[in-house]
Amino acid sequence: MGDLEQKKANNKQLAVRLLIVAVAGLAFGFALAPLYNILCEAIGLNGKADITATAAASNTVIDQSRKVTVLFTGETMPGLDWGFSANEPNVEVYPGEIKLTSYKAINRGKQAVVGSAVPSISPEVASLYFKKIECFCFNQQTLQPGEIKDMPIRFFVSPDLPKDIKTVTLSYSFYKVDNKPK
Amino acid sequence: MSTNTATHHDDHGHPTGIMRWVASTNHKDIGTLYLWFSFFMFLFAGALALGIRAELFQPGLQFLEPENFNRLTTLHGLIMIFGAIMPAFVGFANWMIPLMIGASDLAFPRLNNMSFWLMIPAALLLMTSIFVPGGAIAGGWTMYPPLSVQNPSMSVDMSILALHILGVSSIVGSINIITTILNMRAPGMTMMKMPLFVWTWLITAFLLIASMPVLAGALTMLLTDRHFGTSFFDAAGGGDPVLWQHVFWFFGHPEVYIMILPAFGLISTIIPTFARKPLFGYASMVYATAAIALLSFVVWAHHMFTTGMPVAGQLFFMYSTMLISIPTGVKVFNWVATMWRGSMTFETPMLFSIAVVFLFTIGGFSGLVCAILPVDIQVQDTYYVVAHFHYVLFSGAAMSIMGAVYYWLPKWTGFMYDETLGKWHFWVTTIAFNVTFFPMHFTGLAGMPRRVPDYALQFAEFNMISSFGAFALGISQLLFLYIVVKCIKGGTKADAKPWDGAEGLEWTVPSPAPFHTFEVPPTVK
Numbered sequence: 001m002g003d004l005e006q007k008k009a010n011n012k013q014l015a016v017r018l019l020i021v022a023v024a025g026l027a028f029g030f031a032l033a034p035l036y037n038i039l040c041e042a043i044g045l046n047g048k049a050d051i052t053a054t055a056a057a058s059n060t061v062i063d064q065s066r067k068v069t070v071l072f073t074g075e076t077m078p079g080l081d082w083g084f085s086a087n088e089p090n091v092e093v094y095p096g097e098i099k100l101t102s103y104k105a106i107n108r109g110k111q112a113v114v115g116s117a118v119p120s121i122s123p124e125v126a127s128l129y130f131k132k133i134e135c136f137c138f139n140q141q142t143l144q145p146g147e148i149k150d151m152p153i154r155f156f157v158s159p160d161l162p163k164d165i166k167t168v169t170l171s172y173s174f175y176k177v178d179n180k181p182k
Numbered sequence: 183m184s185t186n187t188a189t190h191h192d193d194h195g196h197p198t199g200i201m202r203w204v205a206s207t208n209h210k211d212i213g214t215l216y217l218w219f220s221f222f223m224f225l226f227a228g229a230l231a232l233g234i235r236a237e238l239f240q241p242g243l244q245f246l247e248p249e250n251f252n253r254l255t256t257l258h259g260l261i262m263i264f265g266a267i268m269p270a271f272v273g274f275a276n277w278m279i280p281l282m283i284g285a286s287d288l289a290f291p292r293l294n295n296m297s298f299w300l301m302i303p304a305a306l307l308l309m310t311s312i313f314v315p316g317g318a319i320a321g322g323w324t325m326y327p328p329l330s331v332q333n334p335s336m337s338v339d340m341s342i343l344a345l346h347i348l349g350v351s352s353i354v355g356s357i358n359i360i361t362t363i364l365n366m367r368a369p370g371m372t373m374m375k376m377p378l379f380v381w382t383w384l385i386t387a388f389l390l391i392a393s394m395p396v397l398a399g400a401l402t403m404l405l406t407d408r409h410f411g412t413s414f415f416d417a418a419g420g421g422d423p424v425l426w427q428h429v430f431w432f433f434g435h436p437e438v439y440i441m442i443l444p445a446f447g448l449i450s451t452i453i454p455t456f457a458r459k460p461l462f463g464y465a466s467m468v469y470a471t472a473a474i475a476l477l478s479f480v481v482w483a484h485h486m487f488t489t490g491m492p493v494a495g496q497l498f499f500m501y502s503t504m505l506i507s508i509p510t511g512v513k514v515f516n517w518v519a520t521m522w523r524g525s526m527t528f529e530t531p532m533l534f535s536i537a538v539v540f541l542f543t544i545g546g547f548s549g550l551v552c553a554i555l556p557v558d559i560q561v562q563d564t565y566y567v568v569a570h571f572h573y574v575l576f577s578g579a580a581m582s583i584m585g586a587v588y589y590w591l592p593k594w595t596g597f598m599y600d601e602t603l604g605k606w607h608f609w610v611t612t613i614a615f616n617v618t619f620f621p622m623h624f625t626g627l628a629g630m631p632r633r634v635p636d637y638a639l640q641f642a643e644f645n646m647i648s649s650f651g652a653f654a655l656g657i658s659q660l661l662f663l664y665i666v667v668k669c670i671k672g673g674t675k676a677d678a679k680p681w682d683g684a685e686g687l688e689w690t691v692p693s694p695a696p697f698h699t700f701e702v703p704p705t706v707k
Contacts, residue, residue: 011289011361018357022391029399029429033414036425043492077418118417124490175418 043128062096063159070157071169074103074117080176081109082143087150095159098133102152103172107143114177116140119170126168129158140177196697204299207291209276210695212298214594216273217587219301221663223265224580226309228656230258235618235652237635238645251635252320257308259323260341263441264348265305267575270583271444272297272352275359275383278590281688281695282377284368284704289361293354300351307344311337322633324430327415327423331407339408342401349394349401356387356394363387368687370706374468377686378461381468382447385475389436389443392479397433400426424489431482439478441575442542443471445582446513449535451686452589453517456532457524458683463516470509470516477506487558496555503553507546514543529681530604534585537612538578545573548623563633566626572619581611584662591669592676596694599669607665610658617651 070093072086083106093099107113117137121127132138136151143149157168197205206212233254237246246254276294280287288294312318316335319325330338363384367376376384403414404426413419415426446467454461461467483491483499517539526532548570552558561567584607591599621644626632630641637645679689687706691699 007365011365014361014365015290015357018360018391022353022357022395025392025395026399029396029433030403032396032399032429032432033403033425036422036428040422116418118420122490124492173417177418 061159062094064094066163066166067092067094068157068161068165069167070099070155071167072101072103072171073169074172074174076115076174077176080113080115080174082107082113082115082174084172084174093157095157095161098154098156100152100154102150103136104148104150105141105143105174106148107145110145112142112144114140114142115174116177117172117174119172122169122171123165126157126161126165129161130168130170131156131158137172205295207287207295208697209280209287209291209294210594210697212294213273213276213278215298216269216276216301219298219305220266220268220270220273221666223261223269223305225659225663227258227261227266228659230254230261232652232656234258235649238637239649240646241637241639241642243636246635248635249317249320252322252633253312253318255633256319256322257312260319260345261305261308262575263323263437264345265301265308267441267579267583268348268352269301271383271386271441271579272355274379274444274448274583274586274590275355277594278688279359279362279380279383280366281593281691281699282380282686283363283366283371284687284700284706285362285366286698286700286703288358289366290358293358297351297355297358300347300354304344304347304351307340307347311340311344314340324434325404325426326430327404327407327426328417330404330426331415339405342405345401346398349398352390352394356390359383359387360391368700368703368706374465375706377447378450378464378467378471379444379447382443382450382471385471386440386443389440389475389478393433393436393440396429397437400429400433403429424486427486427489428483431485432479434485435482436475436478438574439474441579443474445538445542445579446471448582448586448589449517449538450513452531452535452585453520453539455589455681455684456529456535457521457526459520459524460685461516462519462522463512466512467516470512473509474506477502477509481506484553484558487555488562500553500555504550507550510546514539514546525683529588530599530601530608531585531589533605533608534581534588537608538582538585541573541577541581541612541615545570545575545578548573561626563631564626565622565630565632568632569619569622569626572615572622576619577612577615581615584608584611587666589681590688591666592680593688593693593695595670596676596692597669597671597673598676598680599665600673603661603665603668607658607661610654610661614651614654614658618648618655619651621645621647 069090071090072088074084074086076082076084083104085104087102087104091099091101105115119132119135119137121130132153132155134152134154136153141149141151161168196202196208203211203215206215231254233246234251237244237251276288279285314336316333316337318337319330319333319335319341321329321333321338325338325341363376363380403412406412407415407421413421415421415423417423450461450467481499481503483495484503487496487499517535521536528536548566552561552567552570588599588604591597625637625641625644625648628641630637676693678692680693681689687700687704688695690704
């Protein structure tokens with residue numbers, strides 16, 4: 001029966017098309033990972049912008065009309081037996097002014113350990129305007145047992161920072177490198 | 183092949199005994215399998231919930247280690263969603279869609295068999311994961327990293343594999359259903375003449391095809407993060423745990439509508455029957471369903487208001503979420519307008535449907551409350567959210583399934599169910615449900631966090647009430663089982679059309695529906 005054959009062919013054709021939609025859905029699911037990172041950096045979502053990018057020291061005019069408080073916090077993630085804290089918990093800067101401050105890390109363990117710090121900025125929008133010229137987070141850090149290390153960060157807050165933001169928090173999470181759970 | 187001789191097919195041999203079910207390609211048999219499977223999983227996941235409520239009966243830790251409590255909440259959620267509610271709707275789709283559109287079976291009967299039998303290993307993986315070293319998956323049904331990446335237990339991998347299998351089953355099933363609906367309708371059955379249940383399933387199937395693969399992608403990334411050294415969600419390696427939440431909820435919010443749109447279809451079928459009036463605003467129902475489905479893809483981040491996102495993003499997701507209440511409101515209005523001045527009678531299916539309209543609307547309103555950004559920041563992860571989603575999922579999805587079971591039991595079994603017992607089941611279920619979940623609005627607003635086995639003393643009374651309600655709710659479902667079994671065994675013979683107000687092709691075939699129906703397509707005027 002040609003009619004029935006025709007119907008079966010139609011069904012098969014539709015099913016294949018729907019399968020293509022499903023496969024496209026799968027591809028889209030994976031594509032969301034890079035898309036998300038691009039989006040985060042573009043609009044400062046999750047305070048992720050410029051995580052490791054080195055900003056060039058700019059010759060922008062220093063905006064002396066207002067001051068911004070920058071709070072520094074830090075924590076270590078499970079598996080990393082380090083003490084880690086900011087030497088200056090808060091710093092006041094003029095937008096555009098280049099400032100140097102530092103964190104202190106102590107390896108409390110009995111082995112040399114490599115750690116990596118991941119910064120996060122809050123409020124998230126501020127991440128677009130917080131520029132790091134020099135930062136220990138650009139490289140992995142190795143600490144010998146018992147070693148105490150001062151780790152500098154040189155930064156400035158762009159004068160374009162929206163006027164309603166008066167406090168910016170920079171938070172570092174220190175992870176042990178190669179500490180992936182199996 | 184299969185034309186003219188419809189009678190001949192009734193006698194030709196098909197396998198009997200267990201092979202009838204294992205090798206079945208018959209949409210009615212597979213529908214029955216799906217429905218029994220989902221009912222068993224419903225009881226199993228319900229029993230897990232009773233473990234939760236037993237622990238929460240009093241403050242302090244009585245029965246469960248906190249880890250075990252977390253395992254119960256996680257498995258309860260996963261199994262209710264993927265094992266009970268979704269398969270139950272697929273069971274209805276199998277049984278009723280061919281009967282409603284005048285097709286002899288689904289488009290791909292063998293794939294249909296595969297879709298069902300894939301569910302069994304998936305369910306076994308989820309259920310046996312309780313016994314592996316390290317215990318069952320415990321980080322919540324949403325499986326947020328870093329917990330789901332750090333938990334070394336094999337059960338997490340078993341759950342990921344189970345969800346992969348269920349995803350394949352759902353996608354194959356959806357392709358089957360869409361092909362059946364688009365290509366196999368009886369002559370004269372135009373799209374805008376299809377029963378609303380068929381319409382809602384068509385749209386649900388598209389949602390499944392679009393969203394399940396995204397979950398599969400996310401689960402695969404989770405698996406490679408766990409075992410193959412990638413860092414999609416691991417901040418130490420440059421990933422971001424919040425990415426999981428975005429991808430998961432991009433699947434998760436359409437999933438919410440996958441679990442409610444077929445329920446809308448069911449009660450849009452039942453209410454006109456017992457109001458003895460055609461459905462008010464049929465076309466607007468179709469468009470509202472499509473609108474809800476489209477909107478479901480642009481609201482996902484309302485699950486993540488507290489994860490930190492730009493205010494513009496929060497506002498977008500707040501407004502898009504609120505927008506969904508418009509098509510949903512259209513539906514509620516249409517159901518009420520269908521009942522308005524109808525010659526209503528209150529058989530069990532109608533009682534369930536009216537309760538669904540009433541209680542689902544409460545869940546809808548609490549959803550609207552949660553959508554308000556500043557309020558959500560307060561109620562996020564509290565029992566208010568638990569109350570909200572049980573009002574939409576239990577009294578929306580599960581109770582519409584119960585009502586629809588009563589509605590079509592005469593068609594399936596050839597016998598009328600026991601109306602008195604059915605009404606008992608309805609009233610006990612409805613009252614116990616509200617006793618269980620209504621107080622959670624109060625405890626949630628007062629700040630009781632979800633997924634915690636202990637709570638502050640001030641919540642003791644409400645929790646005790648909730649636990650009493652939960653046990654009544656659980657036990658009353660055994661009555662449901664008894665009523666269904668009793669109806670299968672016998673009773674008053676059912677006519678081809680036992681409900682005098684019922685419309686639709688399924689009532690033109692005898693009760694019980696013969697093994698093969700519509701071998702010759704009927705003509706719809």
